[in-house]
Amino acid sequence: MSKNLKLIIGSTRQNRNAKPVADWLVKTASEAGYDLSLLDLKEINLPKFDAGVSPMYAPVDTPEAKAWAAEIAEADGLVFLTAEYNRSIPGSLKDAIDYLYAEWNDKKVSIVSYGWIDGGGSATKHLTEILNWVKTKIVGPEIAIPFTEATFDEQFQFKDIDAALGGIKDDFIAQLEALSQ
Numbered sequence: 001m002s003k004n005l006k007l008i009i010g011s012t013r014q015n016r017n018a019k020p021v022a023d024w025l026v027k028t029a030s031e032a033g034y035d036l037s038l039l040d041l042k043e044i045n046l047p048k049f050d051a052g053v054s055p056m057y058a059p060v061d062t063p064e065a066k067a068w069a070a071e072i073a074e075a076d077g078l079v080f081l082t083a084e085y086n087r088s089i090p091g092s093l094k095d096a097i098d099y100l101y102a103e104w105n106d107k108k109v110s111i112v113s114y115g116w117i118d119g120g121g122s123a124t125k126h127l128t129e130i131l132n133w134v135k136t137k138i139v140g141p142e143i144a145i146p147f148t149e150a151t152f153d154e155q156f157q158f159k160d161i162d163a164a165l166g167g168i169k170d171d172f173i174a175q176l177e178a179l180s181q
């Protein structure tokens, strides 16, 4: 039976590039025979984290937090898709991670970043530290998608998303395989 894999879209701003990248990753996964669904933080729309104590000590007791916890708990593996904002991860993604603790422990996860400077390598560095702290198991190759002037048209849409992302295909399938083990 195929594993229940989910991809967390970390950025929530209007006109984000995250969505076409996420859709391409889901299509690529499906073509390779993996069941990968989206956890879009824009749609999930968690209220800003304001718990009285760290979820390391007490789970957040709101309906939104419980629904978010259930989504993470039921996944066999998670892909984190992160943008790079000011050399780190978007606040929306950090907040969503901060909401939980126990659900992250021992969860198999992988990271895909994108960005202009080094494909979001600095975001991946920070995310790795955070994910290690909440005791996830990071598996598979690290993937960084580099954006260049040639990536977008005048409307800042992907000119040719297959050309822009095609180079990561093998590494992405290796991530999905590692998450499915």
Ligand SMILES: Cc1cc2nc3c(=O)[nH]c(=O)nc-3n(C[C@H](O)[C@H](O)[C@H](O)COP(=O)(O)O)c2cc1C
Binding pocket: 011, 012, 013, 015, 016, 017, 018, 019, 083, 084, 085, 086, 087, 088, 114, 115, 116, 117, 118, 119, 120
């Ligand atoms: C607030 C902000 C800060 C950014 N900082 C960086 C950065 O540090 N490094 C980088 O490579 N790109 C940076 N960028 C450009 C993003 O890589 C690019 O806009 C990307 O599309 C953002 O992801 P999103 O479209 O999914 O929000 C920044 C963009 C924003 C909006």
